[in-house]
Amino acid sequence: xxxxxxxxxxxxxxxxxxxxxxxxxxxxxxxxxxxxxxxxxxxxxxxxxxxxxxxxxxxxxxxxxxxxxxxxxxxxxxxxxxxxxxxxxxxxxxxxxxxxxxxxxxxxxxxxxxxxxxxxxxxxxxxxxxxxxxxxxxxxxxxxxxxxxxxxxxxxxxxxxxxxxxxxxxxxxxxxxxxxxxxxxxxxxxxxxxxxxxxxxxxxxxxxxxxxxxxxxxxxxxxxxxxxxxxxxxxxxxxxxxxxxxxxxxxxxxxxxxxxxxxxxxxxxxxxxxxxxxxxxxxxxxxxxxxxxxxxxxxxxxxxxxxxxxxxxxxxxxxxxxxxxxxxxxxxxxxxxxxxxxxxxxxxxxxxxxxxxxxxxxxxxxxxxxxxxxxxxxxxxxxxxxxxxxxxxxxxxxxxxxxxxxxxxxxxxxxxxxxxxxxxxxxxxxxxxxxxxxxxxxxxxxxxxxxxxxxxxxxxxxxxxxxxxxxxxxxxxxxxxxxxxxxxxxxxxxxxxxxxxxxxxxxxxxxxxxxxxxxxxxxxxxxxxxxxxxxxxxxxxxxxxxxxxx
Numbered sequence: 001x002x003x004x005x006x007x008x009x010x011x012x013x014x015x016x017x018x019x020x021x022x023x024x025x026x027x028x029x030x031x032x033x034x035x036x037x038x039x040x041x042x043x044x045x046x047x048x049x050x051x052x053x054x055x056x057x058x059x060x061x062x063x064x065x066x067x068x069x070x071x072x073x074x075x076x077x078x079x080x081x082x083x084x085x086x087x088x089x090x091x092x093x094x095x096x097x098x099x100x101x102x103x104x105x106x107x108x109x110x111x112x113x114x115x116x117x118x119x120x121x122x123x124x125x126x127x128x129x130x131x132x133x134x135x136x137x138x139x140x141x142x143x144x145x146x147x148x149x150x151x152x153x154x155x156x157x158x159x160x161x162x163x164x165x166x167x168x169x170x171x172x173x174x175x176x177x178x179x180x181x182x183x184x185x186x187x188x189x190x191x192x193x194x195x196x197x198x199x200x201x202x203x204x205x206x207x208x209x210x211x212x213x214x215x216x217x218x219x220x221x222x223x224x225x226x227x228x229x230x231x232x233x234x235x236x237x238x239x240x241x242x243x244x245x246x247x248x249x250x251x252x253x254x255x256x257x258x259x260x261x262x263x264x265x266x267x268x269x270x271x272x273x274x275x276x277x278x279x280x281x282x283x284x285x286x287x288x289x290x291x292x293x294x295x296x297x298x299x300x301x302x303x304x305x306x307x308x309x310x311x312x313x314x315x316x317x318x319x320x321x322x323x324x325x326x327x328x329x330x331x332x333x334x335x336x337x338x339x340x341x342x343x344x345x346x347x348x349x350x351x352x353x354x355x356x357x358x359x360x361x362x363x364x365x366x367x368x369x370x371x372x373x374x375x376x377x378x379x380x381x382x383x384x385x386x387x388x389x390x391x392x393x394x395x396x397x398x399x400x401x402x403x404x405x406x407x408x409x410x411x412x413x414x415x416x417x418x419x420x421x422x423x424x425x426x427x428x429x430x431x432x433x434x435x436x437x438x439x440x441x442x443x444x445x446x447x448x449x450x451x452x453x454x455x456x457x458x459x460x461x462x463x464x465x466x467x468x469x470x471x472x473x474x475x476x477x478x479x480x481x482x483x484x485x486x487x488x489x490x491x492x493x494x495x496x497x498x499x500x501x502x503x504x505x506x507x508x509x510x511x512x513x514x515x516x517x518x519x520x521x522x523x524x525x526x527x528x529x530x531x532x533x534x535x536x537x538x539x540x541x542x543x544x545x546x547x548x549x550x
Contacts, residue, residue: 026496034513047117150369380439494547
């Protein structure tokens, strides 16, 4: 429940504080006095998008504060918890707008974003403005209104989940079919390339190995001669023989040398071991360099084949094996495609069946909700002097199914018995539209506990007994809650429990708007003004008292 509104330096308001009450709160005043400014200010602190220029002329910033009472279980508690704000019985919203357009907001002294304000506002206030019937006239919003009226969120969520599953299954099938079509278009190339690569069967690192072998073979004849000479020099006719002779000669005289030859003999033994190792490794090298001409041809042929395939396919020689695996994977789409397609088509059929079931269940719930809404509207229209009017929720098959189901919903009316039903904007007059709007909003918000409802000239286009009927419905609606109504109708104003008059004060260089709380006498004068115009007569005052006491 909205308990108060403090406005500073906004539009033509320099400072204004209002304390609202439970029940029906009425705001009246001459056209242009600034009644809509109050709603602009309230919308600003609630995060609604509205006028761009809100700061009062000459002020550096404007500020609006609103405070609400929150009963236990109010929907705002969930929003506050999600935003990490400690919830209390009183909720204080404050928002500042600077001259350069920057906006800053707080909730219970905690800095918040405009999104948090808007989420809170959905739980706090329901505004029905002068142009609110545009939403009512737009059939694209009717399905959402019906779903909200019946609280079909669980059925909607299930339908959306099944729609997403169906869409995902269909995408997978479409992608597989596209891949198969692409693979089929290049099947001949793929099969030839895979066969060619498999026949060659290159290994990673093989190209470098073959290149080394080729260069070694090409240089082998030249280096083999020198290596053979070295092998001979290391053998019995060379170093090995000389070292062996030296070792035998020294061993023959070592006994007479008093140990002086022991170290040289040990060194010679180590030399013999080293010579033996060197001879073995040189022999191995000679064996490796032993090849015939055909071996070099074979190495060159394979090396050039690997390099040729790498150039042909635009990959590195070491990547040929991986490239072959990639091509085989593309071919597997064709080879395994039939099995995959069968599985995926079955998945699409199953997802389609699940979606159809969910959408049909949602349709059934909507049909029951439509009947309930039509009955509720009939009850609401009667007290509004439209007991002969018929409101009907028309459900038809949507052109295309979607995440919200297979239904199109449109609100239709027939204002007189026997008259054809049709869209609201083509059938109902201005005053009838206002009453249809009031009735529909009452039905749609009947379970919205703790919600402050604001009506901005909902009674436009009606007068006399009809305006009285509208006022009485608003009063009944406010009996268990809070309703704020901006009105030009004396019949509606007379039914208010609390009454404020919006006044405009002008000097030669300034214009200010203020709001005055009316006592019993001032209220009679204001309603008399609404009845008679600028000149308030005693007859008008008597008529005002009669309306108030009726």
